[in-house]
Amino acid sequence: MRFNPDNRQLGLIKVALFAICLLPLCRLLWATYTNDFGPNPVEFVQRWTGTWTINLLLITLCITPLRAMTQMHWLTRLRRMLGLFCFFYASLHFLSFIGFDHDFVIEDIAKDIFKRPFVTVGFAAFLLLIPLAATSNNWAIRQLGGRKWQELHRNIYLISILACVHYFWLVKATALLWPLAYSIGVALLLGWRIRERQRKAIPAPQFQNAKPLKFFKQKPE
Amino acid sequence: MLIRHTPHIPTSEITDPQVYAGRRDFIRTLALGLGASTLGLAHGAETRDGRSRRFDNLLSSPLSTIDDKLTPYQSMTTYGNFYEFGPDKDSPAKNAHRLRTQPWTLTVDGEVKAPKTFAIDDILKWAPLEERIYRMRCVEGWSAIVPWVGFPFSELLKRVEPTGNAKYVEFWSLADPEQMPYVRLPLLDWPYIEGLRLDEARHPLTILALGMYGEVMPKQNGAPLRLVVPWKYGFKGAKSIVRIRFVEKQPNTAWMKAGPDEYGFYSNVNPDVPHKRWSQANERRLGEFLKRKTLPFNGYADQVAGLYAGMDLRKNF
Numbered sequence: 287m288r289f290n291p292d293n294r295q296l297g298l299i300k301v302a303l304f305a306i307c308l309l310p311l312c313r314l315l316w317a318t319y320t321n322d323f324g325p326n327p328v329e330f331v332q333r334w335t336g337t338w339t340i341n342l343l344l345i346t347l348c349i350t351p352l353r354a355m356t357q358m359h360w361l362t363r364l365r366r367m368l369g370l371f372c373f374f375y376a377s378l379h380f381l382s383f384i385g386f387d388h389d390f391v392i393e394d395i396a397k398d399i400f401k402r403p404f405v406t407v408g409f410a411a412f413l414l415l416i417p418l419a420a421t422s423n424n425w426a427i428r429q430l431g432g433r434k435w436q437e438l439h440r441n442i443y444l445i446s447i448l449a450c451v452h453y454f455w456l457v458k459a460t461a462l463l464w465p466l467a468y469s470i471g472v473a474l475l476l477g478w479r480i481r482e483r484q485r486k487a488i489p490a491p492q493f494q495n496a497k498p499l500k501f502f503k504q505k506p507e
Numbered sequence: 508m509l510i511r512h513t514p515h516i517p518t519s520e521i522t523d524p525q526v527y528a529g530r531r532d533f534i535r536t537l538a539l540g541l542g543a544s545t546l547g548l549a550h551g552a553e554t555r556d557g558r559s560r561r562f563d564n565l566l567s568s569p570l571s572t573i574d575d576k577l578t579p580y581q582s583m584t585t586y587g588n589f590y591e592f593g594p595d596k597d598s599p600a601k602n603a604h605r606l607r608t609q610p611w612t613l614t615v616d617g618e619v620k621a622p623k624t625f626a627i628d629d630i631l632k633w634a635p636l637e638e639r640i641y642r643m644r645c646v647e648g649w650s651a652i653v654p655w656v657g658f659p660f661s662e663l664l665k666r667v668e669p670t671g672n673a674k675y676v677e678f679w680s681l682a683d684p685e686q687m688p689y690v691r692l693p694l695l696d697w698p699y700i701e702g703l704r705l706d707e708a709r710h711p712l713t714i715l716a717l718g719m720y721g722e723v724m725p726k727q728n729g730a731p732l733r734l735v736v737p738w739k740y741g742f743k744g745a746k747s748i749v750r751i752r753f754v755e756k757q758p759n760t761a762w763m764k765a766g767p768d769e770y771g772f773y774s775n776v777n778p779d780v781p782h783k784r785w786s787q788a789n790e791r792r793l794g795e796f797l798k799r800k801t802l803p804f805n806g807y808a809d810q811v812a813g814l815y816a817g818m819d820l821r822k823n824f
Contacts, residue, residue: 325579325586325793326596326649386796402785461594 335379342372404455411448578651591687599727617752618673641737656718679750702758776805
């Protein structure tokens with residue numbers, strides 16, 4: 287029996303998911319309350335928000351394959367919330383960067399973005415997320431039209447690659463394990479999509495031996 | 508088929524947890540007592556709360572930096588780099604318990620009249636131990652205020668006679684895969700080697716540290732013997748030193764081999780010379796949220812700038 291929630295059940299699932307997605311934020315608030323950020327508070331906050339951004343990005347990318355494999359189409363209705371939480375943690379990540387690293391001084395921030403490649407890449411990914419977050423409501427979908435909306439939201443593939451590059455670039459050569467693991471995750475999720483695309487794109491079999499139709503054996507005199 | 512169940516262990520045979528814990532306490536007390544009586548200082552022994560043994564009668568030094576509050580002991584012992592025990596900031600604290608610091612010897616060789624090997628317990632008696640409170644700046648951009656315990660490196664020079672050829676000093680850290688699991692990985696070209704010019708090593712600010720926070724050096728911070736050069740980035744201070752070699756040529760250090768354009772031989776703290784991947788103009792004190800300005804030579808310019816008179820410190824970074 288395939289689980290297929292009715293609207294009430296789906297509502298409950300959404301509330302539960304919302305609460306779960308807030309847990310990483312609760313961890314931060316708890317650390318603020320108990321003043322227990324560890325020896326390097328800023329590093330802790332930046333890592334935590336960064337890690338949860340990419341976690342939610344990957345979870346969001348899991349929805350489509352999961353739906354295709356299990357035929358549980360209602361999963362798609364959770365995707366918007368997951369994507370928005372990804373944006374939420376990305377924003378916190380970005381805020382901690384401009385606030386703690388640069389005291390909100392625009393000039394310093396700009397310099398850093400241009401000077402350090404991993405910051406450039408991270409910033410680009412964040413910029414690309416903004417239009418996706420902004421068009422994540424029904425009104426925007428209606429305005430854009432389904433096809434355009436979908437094209438825009440396919441940017442998430444690029445964003446996920448940029449996120450991996452950002453992660454790889456910031457760690458030392460001695461600590462590549464996590465970025466590698468996340469990149470493999472992204473590669474699998476994008477690879478699945480490419481395969482699906484190719485599978486669906488196989489053209490209908492053609493009549494290879496067919497000759498052009500001739501109505502007359504010979505040109506009429 | 509007959510299946511035999513292993514018989515249940517009768518409750519009478521299960522050791523009472525209190526007895527079990529008591530046994531550990533007994534062994535610990537015995538070890539401490541033995542250590543203290545036979546070795547004098549019980550070097551490396553831990554007290555009941557897991558902290559190291561305290562030193563008595565430490566001298567305070569006029570060379571201490573006293574205008575800042577100390578970084579908490581907890582931060583300095585749970586956060587740091589010691590790649591022999593793993594690449595993460597918390598790996599040293601997790602893995603350094605495998606280090607055996609007793610017995611420990613330090614071999615001094617190279618351009619010296621007679622190479623010598625010293626036992627750590629003798630080194631401890633070379634000179635009265637001082638508390639030196641120093642700023643410490645990591646090349647990664649974090650900093651701390653640490654009360655080291657030790658004595659000037661020149662105390663070693665009094666005990667060995669470098670020949671006229673000796674221009675540099677190499678510091679070799681222990682690289683034993685049995686005790687240091689990550690030495691099996693090619694994180695760096697092991698053993699960890701650092702170096703100083705002889706006049707830098709002789710400078711009164713350069714110390715051999717045997718402890719911190721009034722206690723025997725914790726293993727994760729480089730027990731039993733490490734180098735501290737406060738005007739240079741932290742990685743210049745080799746940890747768990749087993750060999751000191753006087754040489755004629757500038758040493759090729761572990762970090763220079765790992766990234767010659769990122770880690771120079773001098774590695775003086777210099778806000779004007781950025782690292783290849785980040786600025787060095789600011790630093791973050793452990794525990795603080797906002798950055799502060801990094802000082803040239805980590806604030807010790809008055810004492811050490813003269814060592815580099817006439818040198819281009821952008822080239823000799």
